[in-house]
Amino acid sequence: DPKIIQKPKYLVAVTGSEKILICEQYLGHNAMYWYRQSAKKPLEFMFSYSYQKLMDNQTASSRFQPQSSKKNHLDLQITALKPDDSATYFCASSPPPEINQDTQYFGPGTRLLVL
């Protein structure tokens, strides 16, 4: 059974629209993350949450807003979509540092294409 679920797997959107990427983890972790991977750049860190609180934000644009309704959920809302937002978005989680520092587990990704 998959331990980190991302939905949808594929997503096609039109420029200017808004989409929400879903992430749920069933590993019992308290820390969750979003990363973006495009053809032009290395895997980029976007956000980190711990106990449903924002810990770090390295995304310049406010069009990207994480949402954590439950401890094991971290969704990503993207507004005013642009073609440059096309990428694969990965959700990840990690156990508390006292268990195994910094080992991250990644979801399967959502492939977003903005036309």
Place this chain on the structure above:
Amino acid sequence: GQQVQQSPTSLVLQEGENAELQCNFSTSLNSMQWFYQRPGGSLISVFYNPSGTKQSGRLTSTTVIKERRSSLHISSSQITDSGTYLCAIRANSGTYQRFGTGTKLQVVP
């Protein structure tokens, strides 16, 4: 500039050959992790190795903090080893992981 650099960018091996992948970083680190990624696939953690040497089957990772480098050695490569290998570090002063651009490995018969 890029804080995490990997080499080579790509590598083609014949089945059975060994490979040495390098990861160099420009900052002191708190953690180091190697990942494997199939084309279009997710990332699978291969090693968490902030220092020293770790081995798992045909894979060996060595991180030398003073020299700011880590290597991933693949012995007796197999076709199923093909994919991209990424290293990621978290700097002492950082709160998140930075990834290298990856080494794309292709193992052919």
